[in-house]
Amino acid sequence: GQAENDEFVELYNPTSSPVDLTGWSVLTQNATGGNPDTVQLGGVLLAHRFLLIGDAEMISVPDYPLANFSLTNSGGSIILRDASQQTIDALGWGSPLVKEGNPCGSSLPDASSLERKASASSTAQTLGPGGSEELNGNGCDTDNNANDFVIQTAVSPQNSASPAEPLEQGAGFGTASLSPLAAPGSVPTTFHIVFRSDTTTASQVWIVVPSVFEWPQTADSVNLVPLASASVAVSGDTVKVGGLNTSSPDSVVVEILSVIPPDSTDQFTFAVLSASGTKLPSSLKVNPSTLIHGTPRTIASVKRNNSSGVPLLLDRWVTIRGTVTVATQFGGPAYIQDTTAGMAVYDSTFEQACTIGDDVTITGKISQYNGLTELKNAVALAFNGGGNDVTPLRLRLSDIANDGAGGVERYEGMLVRVDSVTVNTSSWAVSGSGSNYVLYDGRGDSIQIRIMADIDIANTSAPQGEFSVVGVVGQFQRNPPFIGGYQLMPRSLLDIIAETAGPGIRLDPPYEVSLDSTSITLSWKTLEPGTTSIRYGLTTEYELGERTNTSVDSLHRMTLTNLQPATPYHVLISSSNARGTSALADYVTSTASSGSTGRFEVYFNQSVDTTLARGETAQGGPAFFMPKLLDRISAAQSSIDVCLYSLSGYPGDQIAQALLAARSRGVHVRVIAERDNMGLSSGFEALQNGGIRVIGDDFDARNAGAGYMHNKFFIFDNNNPSSPANDWVLTGSWNPTNPGTYQDYQNVILVQDRALAVAYTLEFNEMWGSSTDVPDAQQSRFGVDKLDDTPHVFLINGTRVELYFSPSDHTAPHIVRRINAAENAIDMGLLTLTRRDVALTLVSRIRSGVRVRGVIDNRTDAGSQFDYLLGSGADLLLDQSQVVLLHHKYAIFDGERFPSDAWVETGSYNWTSAAENSNNENALFIQSGRIANLYLQEFSKRYAENGGRDTIRITRVAERSIPKTLxxxxxxxxxxxxxxxxxxxxxxxxxxxxxxxxxxxxxxxxxxxxxxxxxxxxxxxxxxxxxxxxxxxxxxxxxxxxxxxxxxxx
Incomplete structure (x- = not known):
């Protein structure tokens, strides 16, 4: 898991003279003086201008970009020193060693900054967007940090290209224009500056190119038109044109060649200075600017808010790419979304030019209207194709109603679907621009639904009884904090999905209630009584026939017999009554294996608490992972499919050599990787150099590498159906790298079962694009492009197992289902947890008496639920390891009772929205008291190491008295x-x-x-x-x- 770094230091020159920074430096350190980091400065900081030092990946372009630049929330210092190493200024917060006067506060909240005041009475509000001192600079310095700084949540870093503050009333004369007015980032561009004098005769014109632009900075890279008698000199970023004798109506045209703007979206100003006679040039009152549009950012990254729901990039230019979900349907705004988030676009020209399904790249300025984050002044940069489908994100009403916690709005602007809802009206009567009604569900939750006057739903009858709604999530919140007021906005009658045909089938997967190697029994429920029918086959043609039961009921059960072992079947479930037939979408189910051992092996790479062992001691220590995997590779006889996020270091080298040796002895080897980790010196490069084909997640041009290929699994010998005892799957949290193997906390599980291996192979083939050794880019599917087309339920030697791949299979609801079923305890070892629906369900179980414990590595990821859960009664601990990661993604449900039918969830799936909605992941659910006890031994050790105070005991329970009847x-x-x-x-x-x-x-x-x-x-x-x-x-x-x-x- 990764947290976005936007940390920075901003310098400001409050004087009226430029400051030569040659030899100056900025030192950052933590509160105790540790982790020092020195940045050497240079050049000139102009009067009333800014200079930005920060992480290279931050949205505001730093003048000094750094890799992994980081400051400490809890306390630290920033020290500015001149060339003689004298301290010019210092800032301390928390309990620092270095400060001026008293430090600022005890610690800093996430997504905030310390901003120097403009005056003694400045506040965060007066300095923030729209405040009375927003453009007054930051010049208040009484040598007391506590008095001179405010905590600012409306963070907007400024660099050397930002306008001067206070705004300069230049003494220069004349006007200047610049072309092009907009240009792409990272592309060489010629900029034309036209200076026109007034009644004063100009002798000199200087042009200061923004410091973040790259160009040769030589006189040869400047052309004058025509002015052959003029002279040109270049000093750093400044073009100095002299020898002029220009007055109105004459002009000076300066061409600056081969200028490469940064790959960032922002308005950049070219400072123009003019002078007459022998005077020094002074800045014009108004300087020209150009809009640079960089590579599109994810929508989620540009619409981040502070804790009050105000966009951090308010009034900043951004570039995004997404698919249009609303065009002119509402009469404004339009909406677009990518795999991370959605956003409103308030621009009538754009609304009229686009249609639903268009893939567009646009630049615009972030704004907010009654809480709704919008893009205004939109400029369409590219049309990337049309006719694209956006699958609505299935949510509960509570997901929408409870969005916005801590300012994190996951669903605002997204196209979503809610099911099994009712409404408080019999007709969609609309007055004015639109009318609001209330949707309810059976869980006691409700939200507003808004019917716009311009859509065909207006003034039609509303469904009676339960129905589904598709729509974008809008917002109308007049007053701060701008959290809440969310409303669902359908686009047309097609978005109102009423159960008018047939008895209506409840969407409640999985549907298997029992299975063996030759039969599968499925069960489902209907809203009204109806008949029972299943069509089935090896394909979606359902060529094997149909089984029916004409008796009428709302509870349905059907058994398919005479099936083949370890074989996936497509089934079409339907029920009928006098009003018609209701059917589910294609559902894939599998028979159990025959001839497989059903063996499960579990390994951990760090120590475990064996005092909790019941019948079997967990295997923990760094010596297990590599030998077990290399043994499996060596034992492979026919095929190995590898799907990994990363492969590097000593483990990567050893695994690559073993795979190459397997290929040399005739084993078919296929490899899928995360494109970002396929660089030089990786194990993936060694495989490719040795002749093994490796594809990245950008192989699917439609998904184009969006999200991560975050899977970690191996499949052994699945392409030989005659040897079901040889099929193995290895999965878990393990990244085969040096830290992932020997330092980070990890788990691995191996399963010998052909049916499970078949399911993993189907998923692999979907990404690979074929079932052969040759990948097919036209058929390849990654990320949101994938389909829910693999079996989910398995019976492995009497053990029930469920398997879900992301994002196609919607894993989060199944985690919620397991949480809801827990009766005694839930123990979690997680890298991170940002899913609000999961957190809300955990709190619900806490209130029902279920103990919830967890050791979590990260509490600072956007949307982290750590503090919410901690405040709601969960026994959560933050992993205290300073160097290593607690990289697990497991949970144990009711593992403290023995014997039991406890569940364990593990795999690569982080409990985050990225894992749910965009990343390629796998999550394995296993119902086994034995497996749960093994994982509990690992959890207990981590819990104790991190200061856990509760006593984890294994309680032997009497056999439950089983009722004889319902x-x-x-x-x-x-x-x-x-x-x-x-x-x-x-x-x-x-x-x-x-x-x-x-x-x-x-x-x-x-x-x-x-x-x-x-x-x-x-x-x-x-x-x-x-x-x-x-x-x-x-x-x-x-x-x-x-x-x-x-x-x-x-």
Missing amino acids: SLRQNYPNPFNPATTITYALPVDAKVRLTVYDNLGRIVRILVDGSAAAGTYTVSFDAQALPSGVYFYRLESQLGSAAKAMLLVR
Whole structure:
């Protein structure tokens, strides 16, 4: 996982004279004087101008770009020294060794800066965008840091190309124009400056090229038109034209050749100075500028907010690329999105020029209107093709309603879909520009839906009962903080998806309830009673036929028999009633293996707590990973498929040599890599030099390398179906690099099972573009281009396993499902956690009495949920290792009871939106008390090392008393006010749904919705917000259904 670095130091010259910085330096250090970093300066800092030192990847272009430049939030110092090493200025925060007067605060919040005041009364607001002192410079210096600086959340770094502050009222005369007015970054360009004098006769004209522009800086790179008698000299960034005798209406035309602007989007000013006679030139009152548009940035990176929901780049120019999701449908604004985020574009010319599905590159200025981040003054730079589909991101209402925590708005501007909702109206009546209504779901959540007057939904009937909605997420929040006020905005009637055809099937995968090597049983639920039907086959032609059951029910179960072992099947699930047929999209399922051992091997590369072992000691230590992998490579007989994020150092060299040796003995070897890590000296380069084909995630031109190819898996001997005992899969968190192998905390799991290997191979082939040794770029799919076309449920030697690939398979809802099913404890070892839906579910389980513990490496990633969870009762610890990463991505569900059917989730999937929505990932869920105990031994060691105070115990539990029949008991107490409890019993493992309805049949609350083991359960129902009356609660499962009434009395 990576956190974006935008850290910087900004220098300002408050004097009226230029300052020669030759020999000067800036020293940064932490509070104790450690981690010193010195930046040597040079050149001249003009009066009232700025100079920027910062990370090379930051959006504002630094005059001194540095690799991995970093400052410490908790405390540190910045020291400015002149050529004689005398301290000119110093800034300290926290408890630093070096400071002026008192330091600034105890620590700095994320995404903030310390800004020097313009006056003694300055505040963050007066210095911020639109403030009364925004353009007054930063010249207040009383030699007391605490008095001279404010904490600024509206961060907007300025460089040497930024205008002077206060704005110069130049003494120069005449006017100047510049062309081109806009130009691409990183492309050699000739700039033309035309100076026109007024009544004064000009003897000299100087032009200062922005310091971040690259050019030869010689007289040969400057042309004068025509002015043969004039002289040209170049001093650094300044072109000095002398020997002039120019007055109105004559002009001076200066051409500066081979100028390469930076690869950044911003407005850059060319300072023009003029003089008459023998006077020194002075700046014009108005200087010309050009707009440079650099490589498009991700939308998520340019629309980041401070904690109050104000864009950090407010009023800054940016370049983005995305697909249009709204054009003229709303009458403004339009919307575009990429794989990271969405954004409104408020520009009528752009709206009229584009259509939904256009892939466009645009430059514009970040603005905000009632909380909605918009791009205004848009300039369309490129049309990259049309007809592109954007798959709406499936969300719950709570995801949208709870967006914006800490200013991080993940869904604003995105095209999303919500399912199983109802609305508080029978018609979409619209007045004015549009009207708002309220969407509800069965979980008690709600959001606004806005119907615009210009779309065809206006003044039509609204669906009755549950339906789905597709729309972009808008925002209308008048007052700060600009968080909340989110509303779903459908674009046309096609975005209102009503269950009008057939009984309506609930989307609740996975659908397998049992399987073996020759049969699969699937089950699903419908909103209304209907018949049962499955078409199936080896392809989406469903050529093997159809199985039907004409009996009518809302709970459906069908078994497919006479199937082949370890074989994926495509199934089309449908149910019919008098109103028509409802069908799911193609669903891929697999039979179990025959002839595979079903062996699981788990390894960790660091120490473990073996005192928690129950029957088997976990294998922990740096000596395990490489020998186990190299043994598997050596044992391979027919094929090895490798899918890795990185491969380098000693492990990379050894693995590459082993793979080359396997290829030499006739094993087919294919390799997929993250393009960014395929550089020189990598293991991938060694493989390519040895003749093994390696493709990166940019092989798919449609996805073009968006997101990371973050998988870490090997598949062995899957291309030989006659040897099912040879098929192995290796996966986990391990990056085979020096730090990834010997330093960072990692886990690896190997599974011997042909059916699982087949599924991984299908995913590999989708990225590779073929099932042969030759990749096919036309068929290759990565990232958001991939399809949900692999099996997800496996039975491996009696162990249930689920497998999900990102982003096609939507892994996060399955993590949420596992969290909801936990009864006792959830223990997590994670690199990072930024998913709000996951965090909200964890908090819900905490409030239900489930213990949630975690050791997490990172709390500073954008959208981190660490502090929210910590404040909500989770026992979270931040990994204290200063050098290494806790690189795990695992969670253990109910692993502290023995024996148990606990679950473990592991793989490459970080619990982040990037992993969910753009990266290529795999997540493996395993229901096994043995595997859970092995992972618990690793977790317990990390938990204790980082100061965990809770005692992790293995509790032996008595065999659960299993009910003989499905039952639903009368709630107690009854009547009740305001809460009651409901008890139900399941004789076997089953999916179950417990729903409360009012006396009109409307869903009031969904209390339970997921899989549960056989046993007896009691849930609470709090009716605090409901009126008195009779309510009904209904239990549904594959086993049958039952319903009862209860009375709420106020």
